[in-house]
Each structure stands twice: as structure tokens, then as C-alpha cells.
Amino acid sequence: MTQVAAADRVSGRTRVRWAVAGLAAAAAALALPAPAQAVTEPEADGVVIVGVPGLTWSDIDEQTTPALWDLADAGASAAMSVRTLGSWTCPEAGWVSLGAGERAGGVAARDAQCTAQSNLAAPADTGEGWTVEGWDAFVEANSAFNYGARLGSLADALAEAALQQDAAAAEAEAEGEPAPEPNPGSCVAAIGDGAALAAADTEGRITFWAPGLDALPEAMAACDVVIVDPGVVVGDTADNAPDTTTDYDQLGQDDTEVGTEETSAADDAGEIEPEADPVRTAAARSADAAVAQVREALPDTWRLIVAGISDAAAPSSLHPVLYAGPGVEPGDLTSATTGRDGYVQLTDLTATALAVVGADIPATVAGAPVTVRPESGHSAGEAVADGTDETAAAAAVADVSPNFYWTLSFVGVGAVFAAAHLVAGADRWRRTARTVCIAFSAVPVAGVAAGIPPWWRADHPKLAFWGLILAGVAALTVAASLPWTRRGIRPVLVVAGACAALIAVDQVSGATWPLHTPMGYTAQAGARFTGLGNYAFSVFAAAVILLVCFVPWRGRARIWGPIALGVCAVVIVGAPMLGRDMGGTLTLVAAGILCCLKLWGRRLSLGALALAGGVAFAVFAIGGLLDYLRPEEDQTHLGRFVGSVLDGTASQILIRKASAAWGTVGESMTWISLAALIAAVLIWRRRAPIRTSAVAAAVVGLTAVAAIGGLVNDSGMAVPGFTAALGFGLLAVAVGPRPTAPATAATEPAQAQPAAH
Known part of the structure; x- marks a missing residue:
């Protein structure tokens, strides 16, 4: 029996190694830029x-x-x-x-x-x-x-x-x-x-x-x-000019907190015809x-x-x-x-x-x-109408974004401590705290979905936007509170699944929704017009980590299910025809490997950390090198960064991004990140570590997304902030309160131990 058990352990370790290698290889292959397309343009004098x-x-x-x-x-x-x-x-x-x-x-x-x-x-x-x-x-x-x-x-x-x-x-x-x-x-x-x-x-x-x-x-x-x-x-x-008193640079002059420029002239951004x-x-x-x-x-x-x-x-x-x-x-x-x-x-x-x-x-x-x-039926009227509408959409997003970020952060502070109460507090108000956690986690999901209807064309765009946010939160909270979805970890799967599916569908269908909400970048900021922005990436990565950890995998699916889900997520984040986010790819590959190792019962040694970092860097480096080998006019920002490394100017880019990330300290999303850290310490002190592989893996994965993403992206504190906005409350719901009775069937999937192989 001892020899058989030892053989099983060796076989299991071998499968884990091959699984990690397969995840890395698939991620590297699928995250590479698309083949270059020749640009042929007629000659002109x-x-x-x-x-x-x-x-x-x-x-x-x-x-x-x-x-x-x-x-x-x-x-x-x-x-x-x-x-x-x-x-x-x-x-x-x-x-x-x-x-x-x-x-x-x-x-x-x-x-x-x-x-x-x-x-x-x-x-x-x-x-x-x-x-x-x-x-x-x-x-x-x-x-x-x-x-x-x-x-x-x-x-x-x-x-x-x-x-x-x-x-x-x-x-x-x-x-x-x-x-x-x-x-x-x-x-x-x-x-x-x-x-x-x-x-x-x-x-x-x-x-x-x-x-x-x-x-x-x-x-x-x-x-x-x-x-x-x-x-x-x-x-x-002068009498009809935009606001001349606001210090717009102090409100946001870099690409990290897009939408922080107040736009007093856009209070009615849906108007197509301004006053002459x-x-x-x-x-x-x-x-x-x-x-x-x-x-x-x-x-x-x-x-x-x-x-x-x-x-x-x-x-x-x-x-x-x-x-x-x-x-x-x-x-x-x-x-x-x-x-x-x-x-x-x-x-x-x-x-x-x-x-x-x-x-x-x-x-x-x-x-x-x-x-x-080329577009058949193109006309000046159509071009002007489309351009005016795009301008109004960008102005409206810039107008609602500051309030959205600050509301998300300050309400999030309360939601985070509600999550701490749910896990480690007294019995009173626990049901309310659970509902608060679910509802708040739905806010960023509703923020992405708000870009589907053209809310900026309404007579009162601000009211229309916030109405969509409240409607989305209500719909998702109700969906997670139905008799057949409210037990155990099912609310986590409902909210996280809705978030991951929504962003995946958006990326496959052209990535238009976050562009028209504060969950993306306004087009006028020139940061990202398509693909996956840092804010949407943060909530997407958090949702994927929660799904990897809490989907009730059975048998061999416990190995191959997380791998398949992780590979699909990496493709959505990094593929040049989809997310185009190589910083996000690096983050998700590293966090995904660490999360899976913990889920499979492996100890996170220095070797495991080196493995995750090495594979993530390899994906980044190989993708960047192949992109750099394409014609200059076809290269993405990754290939151009490799070129800057080769010509010695990369330090300017790194300094600029580091400066932008540092500039987010003290901005709106800092406070929810700080609250999440304090709440995690309170939970740790008041309730002994919850020793289940799923919960431990989720903690490792979410922490890795927040830490690595905050370091490698110029959005800085916004990455851990949005990660906490979706992940902290849902993780508290998955953990649930301290059991007071022997029967805890509702949390059984979360308490499941790794299956023996």
C-alpha cells in the first residue's frame, strides 16, 4: 500500500507538472500577436x-x-x-x-x-x-x-x-x-x-x-x-466657453484614472446640436x-x-x-x-x-x-452624425466617471467590512452582510453592461447611466438570491460567471461596451480603443480565479478544468484580435499558475514562485519578440517596447509607467484596496485560517492578481481596487460564517479536499 500510494503521489506530481507546462505552452502560443498583414496603399505624389x-x-x-x-x-x-x-x-x-x-x-x-x-x-x-x-x-x-x-x-x-x-x-x-x-x-x-x-x-x-x-x-x-x-x-x-476654473491636470492628466476630467460643458452630452x-x-x-x-x-x-x-x-x-x-x-x-x-x-x-x-x-x-x-452608402451626413455621437459618448463617460470611481471606492469600504463581519463577526446582521457583499460585487459587472445601450443619448445622461447601474445590480443580486441559486457557493458562481461571460462576449464581439462606461477608457484619452483595459481586466481576472477555485470539479476535471478555463481566459486577455493586454497576460498567467498549484494541494515554495514568474515572463518575452519582428507599422505596443529595450529607450517608458502608477496612490480606488487589506487582517486575527484548498487557492489567486497587476500596469492602485470590488465580497460569501452546527452542507463544495489521483 505504501508503494502504491507513493506511486500515486509521483504520478500526481507528474500530471501537475505536465498540466502547468501545457498551460504555459498554450498561453504562449495563443497570446502571440496575429500575423502581419501587408499594408498596400496607392501611390500619391x-x-x-x-x-x-x-x-x-x-x-x-x-x-x-x-x-x-x-x-x-x-x-x-x-x-x-x-x-x-x-x-x-x-x-x-x-x-x-x-x-x-x-x-x-x-x-x-x-x-x-x-x-x-x-x-x-x-x-x-x-x-x-x-x-x-x-x-x-x-x-x-x-x-x-x-x-x-x-x-x-x-x-x-x-x-x-x-x-x-x-x-x-x-x-x-x-x-x-x-x-x-x-x-x-x-x-x-x-x-x-x-x-x-x-x-x-x-x-x-x-x-x-x-x-x-x-x-x-x-x-x-x-x-x-x-x-x-x-x-x-x-x-x-469667453461667455460661452467651457469651464475655465477647474484645474484639470489635478483631476487626472495621465492615462490611469481616465474619466477624472470634469466636463461641465457636457452636462447634456446627448445633445447633437450645441448652441451656435x-x-x-x-x-x-x-x-x-x-x-x-x-x-x-x-x-x-x-x-x-x-x-x-x-x-x-x-x-x-x-x-x-x-x-x-x-x-x-x-x-x-x-x-x-x-x-x-x-x-x-x-x-x-x-x-x-x-x-x-x-x-x-x-x-x-x-x-x-x-x-x-470602404463603406457603401457613405455620406457626409452619416459621417458627421457618427462623429458627433462618438464625441458625445466620450464626453458623457468623462462626466460620470469621477462619481462612479469615488462611489465604488467609498461604498466598497463599507462592503469590505460587511464581508469581514460575514466571515468573522457576530451572528446578527450576517444575512444583510451577505446580501451587501453580493450586491456590491455586481457593481463592476453592471458597469460593463451599462455600455450596451446608448445611455449618453438620453435627455439626462447621468441619470440614465446610474439607472442602468442600479438595474444591473438589482438584476444580478436577485439572480444570485433565488431559491436554487442562493445556497452555498452558488451566488459566487452566478456573479463571477456573469462577469466572465459578459467580458468574454464583449471581447469576441468587438470590445465596444467598456469603451462607453467608466470600466474602460474614454476614446478621447487615447489610452485603449479596443481590447481589454486595466479596469475590466481586473474584474475579469478576479472572476476567472473564483470560477477556477469554486466550480465543483470532479475527478480528472479537477486538473484539466482549471487548465482549460485558464487557457481560454489567457487567450481572451492576450490575443491580438481580442484583449491585446500583455500586462494582463503576464499577470493572469502568473496568478493562474500559483492558484492552480494551491488548488491541487501543492506548497507554494520559492521554486513555485520562480516557475510562475518564469513562465509568465517567457510568454511576455516570446510574444514581444515575435511582435517586434513584424513590420514597424504592424507592431503593437508590446513589439515597440521590445524595440525600445533594444535601442536603450525602454527606461523612459518604464519610468513613465511607474510614475503613472505611483500617481494613483491616494486616488479613489486606493481606499477600497486599503480597506480590503485591513479587513483581511481582521479576519485572520478573529478567525483561524480556513484550511480548504479552494479558499486558499482563491486567496492566493486574487492576491497575485492585485499585487502583480498593480505593479506591471500603469493603472497602479486601480487594479487591486477593482479586484477587491468583485473578489473580496464573493470570497467572503464562499467562506461563509463560522459553522455553529455540525451540518454545513451549504458550503460543502468549498470545503472539498483535492481528489486523490
Whole structure:
């Protein structure tokens, strides 16, 4: 018998090792980026980019701006995030970011009305060209921002293309072959003061500059990329402008607490038609006249991009991009940086200009060339309506997010201590505490589901949003409290299962729901347009851990069930066509391995920790390397990070992310995280450790998700906060109160010991 038992233990350990290896291999294979797709774009002799600071979709009207309306009808369009360094982008920062292809900032003061950054100086004429005065100040200012913006990347990339052409011609001449046709226009020309900032090279020099559009033909003859500043900012009068008293930077200037920018002008974000402002209307007409003049002078072989390249005042907003010319069919625009039709980012315009003229896109350019998605029946009216609706949705989410986060955190403090009372407190109020735990755990699930209906179109968007949250919480609480679902661990399986299924369906169907709720990122923040954001990942990972631990696996399913569920979860989180969250993949792989080892009765030694960390890092490294080997324009943020490691600039990214994570300390979700830690200590002191494999595994898994996720994601304290919001109360429900009678059949599945193999 002793030999048989020993053999069984050896066999069990072998199966565990193979199971962990299989989980790691499957996760690594399925988390890798999708194969690269060739980007084929018709040739064009050049491209003109007209930047209009402050231009919004609501400014485009058939009567007021006929040229823009016609361009929206004839070409492709998208809503664009102009997010750079702060919670709103003034013109100076927008122009500099366009030239860098990366988030950059200006040197003038960034007030709420963008007054200082709208008054731009003309470049100085050196006799041999032009130069931006005070360029060194721009370079110095951006060196402190940790985004690694290389100002002038657009102009330098075109200059490099010219050198490559010269080298190819010299090589052909040396070999006696016909030289390729020279292209003397590998440069950037600028018209207008703001355009000079975008057209300057890394030394602040400009190949061609002119103050007005009369010089457009000459500019196109000199360079194949021309940037135009019409000299107008489309903004409101002081009496009709957005809030100018709120310090938006203090409310949230990075990508971690998205939605913390108060938007007083969006109290009625569902309104499609804002009140007309005579100053704004006049500015829009001036911009339209400039666009009409450009289109009249544009050759048939050139393309045109018109974009609202910055905000005119705080708070931020989405802005239109209109794209037309040879090979551009009517439809929507998208890019690899957004992964969603109808959305692009400011830095994508830099990459697009380089791609149009056939120049290589340097690693310093964070954007990707836009792609046209042709759409039959496309019209200007449809494009403007969609863009206006997307802008209203983003503004409405930004408006409700601060209250959602603070409500979730402070109510969560009470819910966490209710969970502590349920597990280790007196008998009184335990049933109420159990209901509170279930209801509160349903809040983030309802937050994801709230994105399904277009609540921002309601007459009172805030009321509509909170009505959906309350309805979702009520529905899920009732579903977990029915006679056949309220016993034992069944409420845990109901809530966790609903959460995991909801997010999985959203990812498979296009990942649209969290984008329109505080559980995701607003599009105007430019953090994540598709895939799985850090907030949704946190609750998804917590739900998966609870399902792995508390589903009543039987027999061999106790090994293969958690593995299958874990692999599916890793695919949803990390696959490039789904979650695209490699930080989340690293977290979930490590937490999943530790959780499964504990569930299977293994001791979590240093070797087990090393195994989990090593496998997770291997998945991350292999996926990053293969992504890096793809063409630069097809790489995701992971491949670009590998490139930054190789070129020595990764430290800037790590410092920026660490700074963003540190900045979340003291923010809203910190308090629920702190309360969860205190409550866990109270439970430990008042009630001896609950020695069941399922509960122990759930504690290990949830703790790993909170700790690792908080360290590797720039959302910082938000990850443990959202993990606790869903997981702490449900874990308390699974544990239940201290038994007062011998019969505890309700908690039998949670008390089950690992089956012998």
C-alpha cells in the first residue's frame, strides 16, 4: 500500500507538472500577436495636412462649412484623439506632436482657454531657410516628459529618405545601371506659424515656410509633404466657453484614472446640436474657406488630410479627421494604434504622411498609418452624425466617471467590512452582510453592461447611466438570491460567471461596451480603443480565479478544468484580435499558475514562485519578440517596447509607467484596496485560517492578481481596487460564517479536499 500510494503521489506530481507546462505552452502560443498583414496603399505624389485647432464634428455643416462637408462626403473620416501630455491639448502641443509623431508638449503656459499656446510666433528667416526660435526650449521641456518624443521626427525621416535615394542612385551608377528617378521633394514644407512647429527637423530648421496659402503651389513644388496652419482656432467666446476654473491636470492628466476630467460643458452630452456661437461659427467658416482654397490648388495626384489637431480649450474632446485623394475611398478610417474603425490618434497622421510618400517610419514615431475601410452608402451626413455621437459618448463617460470611481471606492469600504463581519463577526446582521457583499460585487459587472445601450443619448445622461447601474445590480443580486441559486457557493458562481461571460462576449464581439462606461477608457484619452483595459481586466481576472477555485470539479476535471478555463481566459486577455493586454497576460498567467498549484494541494515554495514568474515572463518575452519582428507599422505596443529595450529607450517608458502608477496612490480606488487589506487582517486575527484548498487557492489567486497587476500596469492602485470590488465580497460569501452546527452542507463544495489521483 505504501508503494502504491507513493506511486500515486509521483504520478500526481507528474500530471501537475505536465498540466502547468501545457498551460504555459498554450498561453504562449495563443497570446502571440496575429500575423502581419501587408499594408498596400496607392501611390500619391504628396500629401497636404491642414490642421485646424479646436475643430469638432459639430462645426461641420452643409451650409456653414460646405468645403468640409463635401470632403466628408467624398473621402474617409474618423474621430481623433488629440491627447498628448495632459488632460487637454493646446495648439502648440498639437503642432509639436504632429512633427514628432509622439506625445509632446509646448513651452508656453497651458491655461484652460489655451490663450498662450494659441499665440504662435513666425519662424526666423536665416537666409538659407527658416528656423523655429526657441527650439532648444521645446527640446528641453519634452526631455522631462518621459514619452521619449523626438521633436522633428517627421522632417528627419523624409531627409533620411532623400539620403537613401541618393545612395541608391550612386550605387546604380557605380554598377552601370539606370539610376532610379530622383525625388527632390523628400522634405516638409510649412504654411502658417503653427505648421512651422510640425515641419521643423530635430534642430528646429524648416526647409520651406510661407505665411499664407498663396505660396501653396510653391510649397508643393518644393516638398512632397506640406503642413498648413490656416491661422484660425475654432473656439467659443469667453461667455460661452467651457469651464475655465477647474484645474484639470489635478483631476487626472495621465492615462490611469481616465474619466477624472470634469466636463461641465457636457452636462447634456446627448445633445447633437450645441448652441451656435457667433465667434465659433465665424472661425469655422474661415477654416472652411482655407480648406476650399487648398482643394482648388491640389493636384489630382495629391492627397489631403484635414484634422482638428488640438483642443481650443479645456476639457478635451474628440476631433474630426477627413482624408481624401487618389486611392482613398469613402468610408471609415482606422489604425493599428486604435484597432477600431472610426477612431485614430494624432500621432497616426505623422505615420500616414510618411507612408503616403513611401518613407520609412522610424521607431520614434508612435503612430501607425491610417487604413481606409470602404463603406457603401457613405455620406457626409452619416459621417458627421457618427462623429458627433462618438464625441458625445466620450464626453458623457468623462462626466460620470469621477462619481462612479469615488462611489465604488467609498461604498466598497463599507462592503469590505460587511464581508469581514460575514466571515468573522457576530451572528446578527450576517444575512444583510451577505446580501451587501453580493450586491456590491455586481457593481463592476453592471458597469460593463451599462455600455450596451446608448445611455449618453438620453435627455439626462447621468441619470440614465446610474439607472442602468442600479438595474444591473438589482438584476444580478436577485439572480444570485433565488431559491436554487442562493445556497452555498452558488451566488459566487452566478456573479463571477456573469462577469466572465459578459467580458468574454464583449471581447469576441468587438470590445465596444467598456469603451462607453467608466470600466474602460474614454476614446478621447487615447489610452485603449479596443481590447481589454486595466479596469475590466481586473474584474475579469478576479472572476476567472473564483470560477477556477469554486466550480465543483470532479475527478480528472479537477486538473484539466482549471487548465482549460485558464487557457481560454489567457487567450481572451492576450490575443491580438481580442484583449491585446500583455500586462494582463503576464499577470493572469502568473496568478493562474500559483492558484492552480494551491488548488491541487501543492506548497507554494520559492521554486513555485520562480516557475510562475518564469513562465509568465517567457510568454511576455516570446510574444514581444515575435511582435517586434513584424513590420514597424504592424507592431503593437508590446513589439515597440521590445524595440525600445533594444535601442536603450525602454527606461523612459518604464519610468513613465511607474510614475503613472505611483500617481494613483491616494486616488479613489486606493481606499477600497486599503480597506480590503485591513479587513483581511481582521479576519485572520478573529478567525483561524480556513484550511480548504479552494479558499486558499482563491486567496492566493486574487492576491497575485492585485499585487502583480498593480505593479506591471500603469493603472497602479486601480487594479487591486477593482479586484477587491468583485473578489473580496464573493470570497467572503464562499467562506461563509463560522459553522455553529455540525451540518454545513451549504458550503460543502468549498470545503472539498483535492481528489486523490
